[in-house]
Amino acid sequence: TARCKSCGLMISRDIEAIEEHMIECIGSNSRKSIAISTSYPKSPNNRPKSMLFDGNTLTSGVNNMKLYGITRKPELEKYGTRIIYRTARSQSKVYAPREVCALQDAFMDNDGTCYIYEVSVRHCDVRGMPGYVTADILLLMHVAKPHPTNPNMCNITIISQIDTRVQGPQWLLSFITEESNGLGNNITSLRKEDLIRELKQCGNLQDILNDDTSNPDSESKVNLDDFDLLAVLGRGGFGKVMQVRHRLTNEVYAMKILKKTELRRRRQVERTHTERTILAAVRHPFIVCLHYAFQNSTKLYMVMDFVQGGDFFTLMRKFKRLPEDWVRLYVAEIALALQHLHDMEIVYRDLKPENILLDSDGHIKLTDFGLSRYFETRPPATEDIVGEENDILTRSFCGTEQYMSPEMLLQQGHNYRMDWWCLGLLMHEMITSKHPFQGPSHYDTLRNMVTKAPNIDNRITTSAHAVVKNFLIKNPKTRLCCKDGINELK
Template sequence: MVSSQFSGMSVAGMCKPLLFPVNDPGTVTTDHIEMDFSDVFGPLTVEVNNIDNPSFDSVDESSELVYDDPEVIFARSHSLVGPSNCVSQSLKLSKLTIHESDSDNLLELVESVTEEAIEDIKEVINEESLNDEDRSLVEIERVSIDDFEVLKVVGQGAFAKVYQVRKKGTSEIYAMKVMRKDKIMEKNHAEYMKAEREILTKIEHPFVVQLRYSFQTKYRLYLVLDFVNGGHLFFQLYHQGLFREDLARIYAAEIVSAVSHLHSKGIMHRDLKPENILMDVDGHVMLTDFGLAKQFEESTRSNSMCGTLEYMAPEIILGKGHDKAADWWSVGVLLFEMLTGKPPFCGGNREKIQQKIVKDKIKLPGYLSSEAHALLKGLLQKEAPKRLGCGAKGISEIKGHKWFKPINWKKLDAREIEPSFRPEVAGKYCVANFEKRWTDMPVVDSPAASPNGGNPFKDFSYVRPTASFLQNNSPAC
């Protein structure tokens, strides 16, 4: 993902100060707020309460409690992938969590790249090309790590780092996801990585981040995507506290539109959460991170244990097999968190959270409208066949819900409905809306070992045809 003439260019001076300052997890202050967004966001939280609040203990199925004191949650689980077989009813998942261990001997990315670049590009890139259907659309373009200049780190996960990069000779800015093959092979997750690349080549939607290029070297895989620099939805939730219903409605509608498009293409996302939703300069949300996504058939169910615990549907936790209905549960959790500042089932250890998801009744805040209550109840229905969006009418059950009555779905998909909030973005180089723990990182990477076994990533290279969006039909409704 880097050029051999690595620059490490700093862009700190190019961004204006954030409207809401970045703080250490644990407290949120209101110092230096320049504008009042109280008509858009809920009340700012001055201090983070214990997430094990007694008011969130298990409730009886016959009662429905409400709470009026919203608080923002900062601690959460990481995405995980478990075994393909069904899990036991003991609900113990602690051994399935993925952790990334950084080497003590960090090398500058340019040092590890220079050794492999020329050999790998000749060996891998030259033997791969575009699919046959793409040849008629555009002249074949080949890309490699030498075509990009690394600017900043903007994210980090279990197998990957994400960098802000510039394509050399242009002013085009991208996000480059770099994955180590040795780590992928160690965890036996090659199929997930191949599926992510394959799925991204099939998606074209106004609220989904687009894959522009993919390629590989001997040691790493590279996905080059649109750079969306309004920050993650979680970043904005962290600073704003919670969203008013009118704003949350637009975000939720855009997410629903994106997820329904995925389902129409036979794709489940399976890891919907605020960290996997970006916000662009115009305030629209963009779905990203398809590392756990899977292609499916309507008549089949998946038994993989995957996702992020607070957003997992009950059927995933119980190992009963799941289908696209699990995504609609996650959308319900997302909406609940946008409106209240925390997921509906959280607090305590992993096993306690699982028990809450499977057994506890949702507790609806009294300050939400009755229409929001109804939608949340429908999406957070524990029995998948009864869940909103999973009946005979499909997605129209959600789009036609009374809470979404103000939404014109055609205008929404045309990006003609403008959110009432836009993140502070000072130009396309600005990284102010990403967490400082990432953007302050030196642009380094751990030295990678040779992956064991052969190379399972044949035909990984891809260049998106520039005319493809114009030739596609409009997104499925």
């Protein structure tokens, strides 16, 4: 809900309901009534006189020659002008909340370039709220230039200059460069909806953001404001993972926040795109699910299952040797997840304890698909389809060396069969807490993986010994589960 500034009533945030209320609320009050019927291009009817709350943004549009002392050029009169009022409040009581009042205008150049800009104003009908510190927008401009070859796309340039009136605090400065950290709407940036509306009205640029903005059920509607940020779960070189709660559903998720600059600098853009594509395509009880994905100018956000049981590496370090009954369950669940990926022509390639999570019920979930190969999105080259069975190979060298298969270490080309080798290594480590090819050095371990038979602990049961041995066959075609899939494991 939003509070009406004239009568104080709480109103639903549905725009139509708010406009109807505001017409009734201030339509008969001559002092507060503003000539704000805005003329929109390509529209037969002007919008009704109104003042609009869009979230916590107050807007009004005018088409008269003077906007409270600001003279407009006649040629600009066919474009909409508004007074925008925004607020932002910190979760900390130490810092006073901020408010911004700005004039928003839009016009088009002769070449079709559309300009939407905001500058701070002092508006006679927008009264400051008690306890709020006023910040000024010296200039905020979005310039949308039509794409030279695609009329349905454009290039957007954003120019921003803000006077915060303070050297801090950090939560306010974060509105300029960082995510809003759960503080509400960014007080110094145009709303995406405003930008889309203005560009649609002012020009023939229907797909300026290259997504389905007309579909109310589109995931593009989800943004950071839809989540409460609860805690930091971990940090890394590319960003961080946070525990968040969806405000509408109260569901708790894990949000991976990645810095675009770091992804580009470390050449991880393709890896991140691969992970996002696979997670969006896969739905399986033993694989982490991607629920939402969105981005802003500086960061990528992936909202996934919050798996609160920790990772398998921590479990193995705590218990050392796991009971075989546990191992039987974990191996079965991992095998089901791998089989599902293979059925979708996905080679996982990074099976290791750190990439296996445990949920609250003790079941596993595979995560981190950045090194996976998805043949549907990247078909193999002709020379990578070999043999009478038309085996599809990929020749990348990636992953963690001590969990690689011999064919990858020797760079002979590999496919889904390498995942079953990795499962055999992992199974042996679960039961014995030792690598089956362990040598005195890392190099010796890798050499043993290529040249020697596995050193399987004699203390494990006969059935477990047979499974590990058949997983760790160096010939991929005779390896367990490499002919008839998971049926061979039953």
